[in-house]
Amino acid sequence: MAIEMEKPTPRVTELRRTIRVMSDRPVVVAGAIVVFLVIIVAIFAPFIAPYDYNDQNLTDRLQSPSPTHWLGTDALGRDVFSRLIYGTRISLLVGIVAVSLAGAVGMTLGLAAGYFGGWISNIIMRFIDALLALPPMILMLAIAAMMGGGLLSVLISIGIAMMPTYCRLMNGQVVTLKQNDYVTAARAGGASNQRIMFTHLLPNSLPPLMVLLSINLGTAILMEASLSYLGIGILPPVPTWGNMTQSGQQYLLILPWMSIAPGVAIMLLVLAFNMVGDGLRDALDPRLRGTL
Amino acid sequence: MTSFIIRRLLLTILVLVIISFISFLLVFLMPGDPAAAALGLTASPTQIAELRHELWLDRPFIVQYFHWVSNVVRGDFGISLSYRDPIIDIFKERLPITLYLALWAFILSTIVGIAAGIVCAIRRGGFLDQTISVLANLGISVPIFLLGILGIYFFALKLNWLPVMGWTSPVDDFLLSTRQAVMPVIALAIPGIAMMARQTRSSMLEVVRQDYLRTAWSKGLKERQVILRHAIKNALIPIVTLLGLYVRVLVGGSVIVEQVFNVPGMGRLLVYASFSNDFITIQAGVLLIGAIVCAANLIVDISYGWLDPRVRYD
Numbered sequence: 387m388a389i390e391m392e393k394p395t396p397r398v399t400e401l402r403r404t405i406r407v408m409s410d411r412p413v414v415v416a417g418a419i420v421v422f423l424v425i426i427v428a429i430f431a432p433f434i435a436p437y438d439y440n441d442q443n444l445t446d447r448l449q450s451p452s453p454t455h456w457l458g459t460d461a462l463g464r465d466v467f468s469r470l471i472y473g474t475r476i477s478l479l480v481g482i483v484a485v486s487l488a489g490a491v492g493m494t495l496g497l498a499a500g501y502f503g504g505w506i507s508n509i510i511m512r513f514i515d516a517l518l519a520l521p522p523m524i525l526m527l528a529i530a531a532m533m534g535g536g537l538l539s540v541l542i543s544i545g546i547a548m549m550p551t552y553c554r555l556m557n558g559q560v561v562t563l564k565q566n567d568y569v570t571a572a573r574a575g576g577a578s579n580q581r582i583m584f585t586h587l588l589p590n591s592l593p594p595l596m597v598l599l600s601i602n603l604g605t606a607i608l609m610e611a612s613l614s615y616l617g618i619g620i621l622p623p624v625p626t627w628g629n630m631t632q633s634g635q636q637y638l639l640i641l642p643w644m645s646i647a648p649g650v651a652i653m654l655l656v657l658a659f660n661m662v663g664d665g666l667r668d669a670l671d672p673r674l675r676g677t678l
Numbered sequence: 679m680t681s682f683i684i685r686r687l688l689l690t691i692l693v694l695v696i697i698s699f700i701s702f703l704l705v706f707l708m709p710g711d712p713a714a715a716a717l718g719l720t721a722s723p724t725q726i727a728e729l730r731h732e733l734w735l736d737r738p739f740i741v742q743y744f745h746w747v748s749n750v751v752r753g754d755f756g757i758s759l760s761y762r763d764p765i766i767d768i769f770k771e772r773l774p775i776t777l778y779l780a781l782w783a784f785i786l787s788t789i790v791g792i793a794a795g796i797v798c799a800i801r802r803g804g805f806l807d808q809t810i811s812v813l814a815n816l817g818i819s820v821p822i823f824l825l826g827i828l829g830i831y832f833f834a835l836k837l838n839w840l841p842v843m844g845w846t847s848p849v850d851d852f853l854l855s856t857r858q859a860v861m862p863v864i865a866l867a868i869p870g871i872a873m874m875a876r877q878t879r880s881s882m883l884e885v886v887r888q889d890y891l892r893t894a895w896s897k898g899l900k901e902r903q904v905i906l907r908h909a910i911k912n913a914l915i916p917i918v919t920l921l922g923l924y925v926r927v928l929v930g931g932s933v934i935v936e937q938v939f940n941v942p943g944m945g946r947l948l949v950y951a952s953f954s955n956d957f958i959t960i961q962a963g964v965l966l967i968g969a970i971v972c973a974a975n976l977i978v979d980i981s982y983g984w985l986d987p988r989v990r991y992d
Contacts, residue, residue: 523930
C-alpha cells in the first residue's frame with residue numbers, strides 16, 4: 387500500500403479494505419446491484435407498478451401475459467406484475483426487521499452469557515441448545531399457529547427461530563475476548579460491567595456477527611416466503627411472493643408464470659443477499675478468502 | 679469414550695426436558711383462549727368450559743405441565759382436536775412417510791454433495807468447479823416450493839413422465855410409490871446437496887494447505903492416495919457437524935414438500951393442525967420432532983468423538 391499523508395483511523399482503513407475486497411469480485415457487485423434495485427423498487431412501488439396491487443377486474447380474470455398485463459392477471463383479475471412489484475416491500479421489511487430482532491435479542495443474551503458465565507450462562511445456553519434442537523421451520527410453524535398469522539406473527543416467529551445462532555456465536559466471541567488485556571485495563575480503570583460489555587466487547591466481537599446478519603437477510607426472506615406459501619404467514623390480499631406462488635399453483639398448467647414468476651423473484655433476491663454475504667465474509671475473514 | 683457418550687446422553691436428556699417445557703409454554707403463552715380457538719365461533723360458553731376442564735387448562739401452569747409430561751412419557755399425547763383420534767396413532771401413521779422421504783433425500787444429498795465438493799476442490803478454479811459453485815449458490819437460495827412447482831410443471835404436466843402428486847406406500851405398489859417419490863425426494867435433497875458441496879469444497883481446500891498433506895505429496899504418494907487417505911478423512915470432520923444441522927433443514931423442507939406434493943406426512947399434519955387451531959397436536963409434534971433431532975445430534979456427536987479423538991476431552 388502507498389504511503390498516506392494523512393493517517394486514517396484503523397477502523398476507516400478496515401472499512402475501506404472491506405469495500406475494496408468486496409468490489410473486486412463481480413458476483414458480489416452484481417448481488418449488491420440487485421439488492422439496491424429491489425430496494426428502489428420497494429420504495430417507489432406505486433410509481434413503478436402499472437396497477438394497484440388490489441385492483442380487481444373480474445371481467446379480465448386469468449389472462450395470459452400481454453402488453454397490458456406483463457405477467458397476466460390472477461383469479462380476481464388483479465395484475466400479477468403489479469403484485470410482484472409490491473411484493474418486494476414485504477420481503478425486504480420482513481428480512482430486515484426479523485433479522486434485526488433476532489440479532490438484537492440473540493446478541494444481548496450471548497453477551498450476558500459470555501460475560502457473566504456461571505449459572506447465568508448455564509441457564510441461557512441450555513435454553514438456546516433446546517431452541518437449536520428444534521428445526522426453525524417447526525418453531526416458526528408453532529409460533530405462527532399460536533399467533534394466528536399476519537405480519538407481527540411472521541416477524542416474531544422468524545426472529546425467535548433465528549435468534550439462537552446469534553446467541554451462540556456472540557457467547558463464543560465474548561468468552562475469548564474477555565481474556566484480553568484491554569478488558570482487564572477497563573475494569574482496573576473502574577468501568578462498569580455495562581460499559582465493558584457494550585463499549586469494549588460488543589464492537590470487537592462484531593465482524594463474524596455482521597457476516598451472519600448479512601447472510602441471514604436472505605434466509606429470513608426465504609422463511610417468510612415459505613410461511614406465506616404454507617398459508618400461515620402474511621395472508622392475502624397483501625401481496626407477498628410466497629402467497630402469490632401458492633395461489634398461482636392451481637393454474638400451473640394454463641398460466642405457469644403466475645406462480646413461477648414470484649418463486650423466481652424470491653430465488654434471485656435471496657441469491658443476491660447470499661452473494662453480498664459471501665463477499666463480506668471473504669473480506670472480513672482473510673483466512674477464508676477464495677476458499678468459498 | 680464411554681464417559682464421553684454418557685456425558686452427551688445426559689446433556690441430551692436435559693435438552694429434551696427443556697424442549698418439552700418450551701413446547702408446553704407455546705400454548706400457555708398463546709394469546710386468547712386455546713379451547714375457544716379450537717372450538718370455533720359457534721361454541722357455547724359451557725362447551726368451552728367443558729373442553730378447558732377436559733384439557734386441564736383450568737389448573738395452574740405447573741400442574742398442567744406435569745400432567746402433560748407424565749402422560750407423554752407413557753406414550754399418551756392426548757386426543758387430536760381436529761382429527762378426534764389419539765395423537766400417537768396419527769403419528770404412527772404419518773411419521774414413517776416423512777422419514778422414508780427424508781431418508782432418501784439425506785442419502786442422495788450426502789453422496790452427491792460430498793462428491794461434487796471434492797471434485798470442486800480438486801479442480802479448483804476450473805470449469806467444473808465454477809459450474810458446480812454457481813449451481814450450489816442457486817441451490818441454497820431457491821425456495822423448495824419453487825423446485826416442486828417447476829418439477830410438477832415440466833416432468834408431470836408437460837412431459838408426462840411422473841405423476842403430479844400424491845403418496846402411495848412402497849409396500850402397496852412399489853413402482854407407483856417410487857414414481858411419486860422421485861420429485862419430492864429430489865426437491866428435498868437439492869438444498870442439502872448445495873450445502874454439502876459448499877462445505878466439502880471449503881473444508882477440502884482448508885485441509886489441502888496442511889503440513890501433513892505436503893508430507894504425503896513429498897513422500898511420493900499418488901494423487902488418489904493423497905486425496906482418499908489423507909485429505910478426505912480430515913475434511914469429513916466439519917461435514918459431520920453439518921450433517922447434524924442438515925437434519926433440521928430436512929425436517930423444515932419436508933413440511934413444504936409434503937404440502938406441494940400432497941404427501942400425508944408429519945409436515946402436512948402440522949400445517950393442517952395449525953389451520954384448525956389444534957394446539958395439542960402441534961405441541962406433541964414439536965416435542966416429537968425435537969426428540970428426533972436430539973437423537974440425530976447425539977449420533978453426530980458420538981461419531982464426531984470417534985472421528986476426532988480431541989473432541990472427547992473437552
